[in-house]
Amino acid sequence: MFYHASKLQYRVRVEKPNPVFAKMLQQAIGGVEGEIRVAMQYFFQAMGARGPAKYRDLLMATATEELSHIEFLCHAVALNLEGAPTTMQEEAAKDPVVGAILSGMDPRHVLSSGLSAMPVNSNGVPFDMSHIYATGNIGADMMANVTAEAGGRTLAARLYTMTNDPGMKDMLSFLIARDTMHQEQWLAVIEELGGVKAALPIPNSVPQSHEATEFSYVFLNTSLDKDAPQGRWSSGPSLDGRGTFTVAQAEAHGQEPSLGKARPDSAAQKEQM
Amino acid sequence: MFYHASKLQYRVRVEKPNPVFAKMLQQAIGGVEGEIRVAMQYFFQAMGARGPAKYRDLLMATATEELSHIEFLCHAVALNLEGAPTTMQEEAAKDPVVGAILSGMDPRHVLSSGLSAMPVNSNGVPFDMSHIYATGNIGADMMANVTAEAGGRTLAARLYTMTNDPGMKDMLSFLIARDTMHQEQWLAVIEELGGVKAALPIPNSVPQSHEATEFSYVFLNTSLDKDAPQGRWSSGPSLDGRGTFTVAQAEAHGQEPSLGKARPDSAAQKEQM
């Protein structure tokens, strides 16, 4: 079960409130690269974790940390909205800076939330939980987590570049660091389980007999006017050590799909029957 | 630009049509683990690919292949719907097999699509494009692609277990194999770029000065009653070789978030002002 302490995990200072940056910070809260996503993803993975218990604990511990990230980011949004314009003064509209702020901020930060954060991204699109990837397969889940942290760190780096506020840069440098650690820790689980090569192909419990292995290590080139791109994937042993990479031109192995006539009771047009 | 040939990439045979399995196959078309997702994801990544051109070509070639996967899966859905019940006969409802089919199939396979596939998942929820992850960072993109293929292979393996139809098992064995190759090829790109360790932390172009590095390699334990889980992530050199893993109990470094009084013009309650 969960508990809460009253102080933020990291300090939040905003020297010069900026409602347009408040909108951009929303991406780190309610974007697909954001903190609601990782908090909920690690939580649901933990709730479905079967096998060694320590991975469940690792997931839950980090899910809990991510909740604290949402918390300080929300405070950062609210502080950036201090002093935001709540009225369209005609004079104001003529001041390019004020006009740009009115045009560039999220109007719902005034109209809907009363100058505080919302669980939406920087376009105002609410986060939806279809982005919680939890498969019951620890390999797939760990890869999903590295992906989430890589996306999150990329976003934090771009927000760091975007702002000039020293307080915001300080807070974002903490996020960048934590995303570093979280990338590392999820890959470290895979290392523990024998490394990427032993994990592959995910799931590693699929019997070979379920796989048309003649198609498992061949790059199929679907380009009509370019040779297959050459690289680590086009020759040499496969990464999992069970095959050899080759290259082939993609070709059809199947039939022309034909469905015949429509059934009389299917409400198609008569001409289809 | 794209071209089309009339035959399917792989053969589709259904010995005994099963409308409930048709519903399940929809997960491989319009689910987050499905083929629309990977086709569109690789396509958009290709369109934003900067740097060495061969990765763009690799992405586009595989995006194109995935379109062909959607195609044969759609045909498989239609073939499984041959003979599906379009009426609720009272007698039929008393036959447990027919009753179970009527209850277990997707009603929109009759009502909306006229016995063919739809771009929805096995719950009938339409695929939405927020699941297309394309960051402009090749490391983040490749990880997202391994994740997508791991999820896809997990799904294909479960569908293989679920069905008894030899034709469907044959088709799914091809999908499992292609997901193997695609997992491998995206990781192979990372190998080419120096391996996972050189890629980490993604993005690897963030200056160290933007990062609060004292927090970059420490596992923060938020559990109140359990020690930090021990593993590859809790001690020893970090995976990127730039730090040493340690463990610490999570603690607050920030202030209590307090927003003070509401502005008079903010439509809060008077008691908040």
Next chain:
Amino acid sequence: MFYHASKLQYRVRVEKPNPVFAKMLQQAIGGVEGEIRVAMQYFFQAMGARGPAKYRDLLMATATEELSHIEFLCHAVALNLEGAPTTMQEEAAKDPVVGAILSGMDPRHVLSSGLSAMPVNSNGVPFDMSHIYATGNIGADMMANVTAEAGGRTLAARLYTMTNDPGMKDMLSFLIARDTMHQEQWLAVIEELGGVKAALPIPNSVPQSHEATEFSYVFLNTSLDKDAPQGRWSSGPSLDGRGTFTVAQAEAHGQEPSLGKARPDSAAQKEQM
């Protein structure tokens, strides 16, 4: 402004309540082929209608009728839920008919709405207003309306086939008839405006100079192994009378899309810069 009278536009009788059919009827309420959609679509088109006022009146009159369709369909759902199982008795689960009902009904008809209709489709997916097509162009809007009514009539015809209940068949026969009229009336507007040929291509106010007319009447065949399908579209005068249909093999007129290197501050991987 709107008013309401207490009786339904059409009678609703259910001889034998059927919770699974209640679920199917939801498609006609909250599906993309359903009545919420047309009610709102005609309403928003009316609110944006510029030009001859009678088309706005036509739209609003029919929007209002569609609201009455939602109303009697909702009553039909509630009547089909009379007596629905609200508990999973062990004995019941062994009765195939009851088991099939429990499995086949929408659980939210018990859990969320308390045995009444919801604004969702037959998969329980809520209707969303992105399906309201209102372009400000009366030609595009009328075509969208014919489409909506054709989809709606197809759905009503399938529901008619699906049910054995005489009361439900009676109600659906009314819906089928009204969808007939509404298809006719929207096309009649186009007839009034000179017919389909004068309306085409929509919008008919685009200056020819804005159009690369050498591509306006040629069917581009993207198939690699089949000739272009022959028909009314492949030769002879175009429907709008301004050109002649021809056929050509699709080919590339553009460049290879290349984006070059990533900017140093874009948080791409170093290898892309």
Next chain:
Amino acid sequence: MFYHASKLQYRVRVEKPNPVFAKMLQQAIGGVEGEIRVAMQYFFQAMGARGPAKYRDLLMATATEELSHIEFLCHAVALNLEGAPTTMQEEAAKDPVVGAILSGMDPRHVLSSGLSAMPVNSNGVPFDMSHIYATGNIGADMMANVTAEAGGRTLAARLYTMTNDPGMKDMLSFLIARDTMHQEQWLAVIEELGGVKAALPIPNSVPQSHEATEFSYVFLNTSLDKDAPQGRWSSGPSLDGRGTFTVAQAEAHGQEPSLGKARPDSAAQKEQM
């Protein structure tokens, strides 16, 4: 910031796993009446709470409790999925109980999550964060919270009726009790602020001069064939003590909305210009 302890807030026992009930329990996790919603709603309200600090603390304390509710419900889903069918045996399909389970369970509980909970409702529709109501007005927020708890308690009561499993009934009796307390506590905040009458109309900080008060206490009857329903709302002093309830027939006070002709450059049809 947040912390976690390893035990669940309440015990979860499942005597006889039931995959169909697992699907129904999803409504309490990812439905609009569910626990993700209240956890996130109270959290975001806390982050935007201005005025007396104790209300922020109350919100955050209960947000934290709701996270623990999600946790034990997720465990309940997983336990109900123990032994769920992962294959469609032909024999099984003939057994009405197994057939009903295969038809009635959420296929994604096998295909996507590997037999564990997902952040979706009982139709498999993912929760989306547009349902987090946080207005910055404590009166509006408290009413939203009573609403959420009333909906949640209604759902829990229906789930209690639906199941026969003593362990599930025990767990749900705890949820029902907590929803009782939470309803009470949010209304208690309003009592503290002077009671419902002082809170009304929300927001109570709107100057009377912003309101067309001649329309503030009159019930407008839009029915063409029924008198206005009589009750507490139709006569006597208004609840806020500032007016007297009356009844009037609804009538138009505005103009006929006419937009005139379309602009030449607006891509309307020529006939509209």
Next chain:
Amino acid sequence: MFYHASKLQYRVRVEKPNPVFAKMLQQAIGGVEGEIRVAMQYFFQAMGARGPAKYRDLLMATATEELSHIEFLCHAVALNLEGAPTTMQEEAAKDPVVGAILSGMDPRHVLSSGLSAMPVNSNGVPFDMSHIYATGNIGADMMANVTAEAGGRTLAARLYTMTNDPGMKDMLSFLIARDTMHQEQWLAVIEELGGVKAALPIPNSVPQSHEATEFSYVFLNTSLDKDAPQGRWSSGPSLDGRGTFTVAQAEAHGQEPSLGKARPDSAAQKEQM
């Protein structure tokens, strides 16, 4: 069934069209605080209303009024879009007022709707019907309605502050007044049913035996470093008169959730089995 009259319920004047304010008005049409929501919510509640008929009539009468609110708001949006820029003149972009308008307006007001209203909010996100709360429990429904009107009145008050246009202020003053009445009337229903205390806890038909009453009136404090906030909820008789409020520190009453090993056929990693 529904009827329509040609004049608006309230007059709509726009002295100085403002496309940015048109975007903000969209929140009152297609936002969660908007008029589509209440129109549809009252309608669906009416369709599921069981018990005294006058509440159904009350709901339907007001649903009908809300349709008229959508109507005049849509006209207000269109009037605010008169003269909106449909082209990006280079000179214009240099004029800060025009530049701010182009940047701040909803581009789909030009591109998609041809200068008229859409069923979307001020971020352009379409309204979705998952926000229609109709539970079949009149207490829960009435609370949901007060909530909706409180949110709506808060929004209208903010829009009133935002605009300088006298015509818009006049229209919004009518909306504010109607939201006052509607808040009052829904609470008046609860008064009729014995008042808030008799209604609580909702649903009031749940037998006490279904509730773990030892948890029904205790505030559980999940804070690690703050005492439970004190107030009306922490001591004294409960609002429903059936208990006494107390305070306790939250603690775990359940087990550690452990799922054991993964099934061999579940497509988990081998290491989980």
Next chain:
Amino acid sequence: MFYHASKLQYRVRVEKPNPVFAKMLQQAIGGVEGEIRVAMQYFFQAMGARGPAKYRDLLMATATEELSHIEFLCHAVALNLEGAPTTMQEEAAKDPVVGAILSGMDPRHVLSSGLSAMPVNSNGVPFDMSHIYATGNIGADMMANVTAEAGGRTLAARLYTMTNDPGMKDMLSFLIARDTMHQEQWLAVIEELGGVKAALPIPNSVPQSHEATEFSYVFLNTSLDKDAPQGRWSSGPSLDGRGTFTVAQAEAHGQEPSLGKARPDSAAQKEQM
């Protein structure tokens, strides 16, 4: 199956990159009027096409072309983002042009995609596949396709007006032309099948006995204060030649919908039982 060639179907030149126009172009990629929609719609229609095979081929050929349209539009977005601001310089914010760009561009073009296209519309709302209309009825499908192309051509015409960039105008003139052809070709299919009149009412396979034909050709006027609008739809032979248009005032043919009391176990309020 699908193949790809490396050059774009049409040339893309951007003389002066404009990030605000990049946002607007997104409507043509991920909007409901956009190219993802038509590509996927024609594809799914092809996969469900029953009856004459040439229509399936026509659909697939054009689906394939639309994929190429997405491709060059994505390149156009990326080229318009060259040089977009990635930082909020204080000086820059004072420059009205830069300020307007920062306020008017899609922030996710920097934060999420790294200066390239996304599968979203011009409000940043992701495309969702519920917009793929494929009914199994070739008449309904063809009408849906004309609608889609009419909407698409309207959008392209508006984008053409909006931009001053000659390269963009050139590209859009190609899109306008192709939308002309595609409108024509889908209507040409209907001509081949006997023309609009023979196709109507869609589906034309519904037996007359399923239709309450006394309501099939009558315009029902729901207006209380206006006569039915007169036109082609109000008198004379119906378009399908099977009836005669008439006009009638809408009236109720049904009962007052009354649901009686709530069931004791339905978790309604006691007062409803």
